[in-house]
Amino acid sequence: MNNETTSDNQLSVIQIESPLQVDTESLQQAAYQYQQVADWLTSLRTTLGLVTSSPTIFGNLIATEVAHLWGTLQALTEKTQQLYRRLTHAQILYEAVEDANIRGFSHGRGTSIQQLLQQMKPAIFISVTAADVLGRTYRKFVFRQVTKTLHLQGKPSSYLIFALIDFSLLQLASDAKTAYEEVKKADTWFLRYSNSQVEKIAARIARMNLERQAANQTFLPYLHVNPVTADGQLYTGVELNRWDIMLGETNIPQTVTAQSQAVGAQSRAVGAQGQTEWNVPVVGEITTPLTVSTLLQRTKTVRDKPLAKTASHKFNEKPRSGEVEIIRHSTRQPDGQVTRSYTIVFKGTQDFSLDATTSHDMQTNLQAMASLRNDMSASAQAGLEMLGAQPGEAVELVGHSQGGIVSAELAGEAAFAQRYQVTGVITAGSPVAESNLAEGLPVVSFEHLDDPVAALDTKMNPNSTRRLNYSVNGELANPPGNATGLVDHSLEGYITAAQQVEAQPERSLREWLRTRRELMHLSKETRSEVFRFAVTRKK
Amino acid sequence: MEDLSIRTSDTLAEVSAELQQVLNTCRAITWTWDGAAAEITRQQHAQLLLEIELAVQAFETTVTQVRTWEWQAQVETALALAGG
Numbered sequence: 001m002n003n004e005t006t007s008d009n010q011l012s013v014i015q016i017e018s019p020l021q022v023d024t025e026s027l028q029q030a031a032y033q034y035q036q037v038a039d040w041l042t043s044l045r046t047t048l049g050l051v052t053s054s055p056t057i058f059g060n061l062i063a064t065e066v067a068h069l070w071g072t073l074q075a076l077t078e079k080t081q082q083l084y085r086r087l088t089h090a091q092i093l094y095e096a097v098e099d100a101n102i103r104g105f106s107h108g109r110g111t112s113i114q115q116l117l118q119q120m121k122p123a124i125f126i127s128v129t130a131a132d133v134l135g136r137t138y139r140k141f142v143f144r145q146v147t148k149t150l151h152l153q154g155k156p157s158s159y160l161i162f163a164l165i166d167f168s169l170l171q172l173a174s175d176a177k178t179a180y181e182e183v184k185k186a187d188t189w190f191l192r193y194s195n196s197q198v199e200k201i202a203a204r205i206a207r208m209n210l211e212r213q214a215a216n217q218t219f220l221p222y223l224h225v226n227p228v229t230a231d232g233q234l235y236t237g238v239e240l241n242r243w244d245i246m247l248g249e250t251n252i253p254q255t256v257t258a259q260s261q262a263v264g265a266q267s268r269a270v271g272a273q274g275q276t277e278w279n280v281p282v283v284g285e286i287t288t289p290l291t292v293s294t295l296l297q298r299t300k301t302v303r304d305k306p307l308a309k310t311a312s313h314k315f316n317e318k319p320r321s322g323e324v325e326i327i328r329h330s331t332r333q334p335d336g337q338v339t340r341s342y343t344i345v346f347k348g349t350q351d352f353s354l355d356a357t358t359s360h361d362m363q364t365n366l367q368a369m370a371s372l373r374n375d376m377s378a379s380a381q382a383g384l385e386m387l388g389a390q391p392g393e394a395v396e397l398v399g400h401s402q403g404g405i406v407s408a409e410l411a412g413e414a415a416f417a418q419r420y421q422v423t424g425v426i427t428a429g430s431p432v433a434e435s436n437l438a439e440g441l442p443v444v445s446f447e448h449l450d451d452p453v454a455a456l457d458t459k460m461n462p463n464s465t466r467r468l469n470y471s472v473n474g475e476l477a478n479p480p481g482n483a484t485g486l487v488d489h490s491l492e493g494y495i496t497a498a499q500q501v502e503a504q505p506e507r508s509l510r511e512w513l514r515t516r517r518e519l520m521h522l523s524k525e526t527r528s529e530v531f532r533f534a535v536t537r538k539k
Numbered sequence: 540m541e542d543l544s545i546r547t548s549d550t551l552a553e554v555s556a557e558l559q560q561v562l563n564t565c566r567a568i569t570w571t572w573d574g575a576a577a578e579i580t581r582q583q584h585a586q587l588l589l590e591i592e593l594a595v596q597a598f599e600t601t602v603t604q605v606r607t608w609e610w611q612a613q614v615e616t617a618l619a620l621a622g623g
Contacts, residue, residue, distance in 0.1 A: 014576040020572070020573055020574045020577075023570065026571045026572075027571075037565055040557070040561055040564075044554050047550060047553075051546075058611060062608055062609075073594070075590070076587070079587050079590065083587065087570065504579055504582070504583075508575055
């Protein structure tokens with residue numbers, strides 16, 4: 001396995017369940033005790049570390065034993081620290097859940113803003129009240145002094161001290177109020193990124209593209225979805241109208257069929273037993289992924305090892321094409337029939353502009369967040385159709401970041417869900433709390449408490465039957481070089497988190513994986529073939 | 540063998556005694572949290588207790604072993620001196 005994902009780490013992963021009986025104060029207290037124990041064990045280890053032995057046979061024997069015990073203490077320290085991290089994580093998480101129940105506003109970041117506002121209120125109240133009380137006293141004092149001055153021609157010096165204190169307090173109250181208003185503004189800004197706002201942005205993109213189309217500017221009206229060979233060549237694929245995709249008017253199965261007839265025999269499949277009408281080359285065969293972490297690992301492979309010559313694995317390198325992977329699982333059943341199921345793998349954002357030639361851009365993000373058909377979801381369906389997927393066949397979707405948003409959007413798309421049997425969705429670091437996922441659809445989601453991308457929906461993922469939400473906290477001991485700089489959003493972190501959960505799985509996860517195997521018809525007989533499709537926006 | 544290794548068994552005995560106290564402290568840690576994630580945490584806690592118990596035993600066994608080696612080393616040193 002990869003060093004990046006297996007190195008010892010500081011992550012803790014907790015399945016979010018609600019409602020629960022949780023006493024966060026007792027969690028905090030227990031976490032503190034574990035920390036004390038870990039410190040104690042460290043000090044014992046230090047004591048052992050100071051032991052020296054002579055270089056004789058007996059001395060060496062003793063040194064070996066001491067080294068062994070030192071290792072034992074180290075392992076105990078790590079386990080104690082894990083418990084400390086886990087309880088601290090649970091405490092933060094369930095305080096946030098409690099807060100969400102009160103306010104309907106739940107993410108770590110949102111919660112911390114709300115907490116800050118709450119903390120600021122008493123300070124502002126005290127400052128304002130103090131300034132007010134002192135001000136009144138001071139004004140009375142001034143009145144008296146002025147009167148005295150007038151009558152006695154004395155020097156009213158002491159009220160100046162009051163005036164000075166009053167002025168300082170007024171200043172303090174004003175500063176506190178300003179700070180409060182600033183934080184409130186930040187809070188409002190955060191809330192603006194609710195779905196309704198994203199929908200408006202998506203509509204704006206549509207208008208922008210319409211204007212560009214009218215002015216014959218940069219709008220790229222066509223989407224090309226081409227099968228990719230193992231050595232990066234692009235085969236003939238389909239061309240979709242992006243305007244129709246945006247408006248949700250494309251019937252992809254019909255379009256793919258029509259274009260299949262149009263391209264003629266030359267580009268048609270050579271695949272055995274009528275596997276596919278299109279020439280879609282298998283780029284590899286893999287061990288059937290049976291765990292969440294191995295499925296997430298595929299998103300890493302798609303991100304880091306794109307095949308199309310027009311693609312790139314580097315962030316913000318302006319690649320000409322995006323890429324989507326489809327894994328086809330073929331399983332021979334005891335009655336001799338072969339069942340097929342498909343895993344669609346989406347990677348994350350690769351370009352922060354709104355109209356990149358690759359579809360892994362902000363336009364796709366905003367459209368998917370608004371639950372609108374987008375270029376990535378359209379490409380995946382075109383890929384499925386080119387592979388000859390039949391109505392009713394099982395399809396699951398996996399994605400990191402943008403890939404998770406697109407997965408949730410496509411799974412919730414009525415036409416897609418009617419055509420195929422959508423069996424599940426796996427997301428990592430994706431804001432999918434408000435997606436249109438059907439109740440009861442098996443979903444596994446991972447969200448880091450400090451992942452700003454996952455927090456964009458400002459909500460905790462809903463709990464529902466078969467939906468497992470995992471909260472991640474802490475950091476990888478050796479965070480990988482992450483182009484976006486968002487360590488808490490890193491795919492490697494999420495893969496490690498999934499591996500951690502799988503090392504000691506709850507019953508719910510075991511059940512989830514069993515259901516997945518059944519719905520996807522996976523067994524030891526399953527053959528899993530990998531296909532890649534280049535996704536390019538064109539004029 | 541010189542005094543250093545004699546102190547080793549004493550040090551080990553001291554650490555062993557402290558580890559027993561660590562175990563008692565851990566046994567006393569409690570919290571209120573139900574659900575699947577809490578269940579896993581309780582399993583980890585139980586596992587930690589078990590491993591500390593085993594570590595205490597390992598320390599005790601090692602103390603005995605190290606005392607024997609220290610004694611043997613002293614005997615050998617004394618014999619060597621007498622022979623010399």
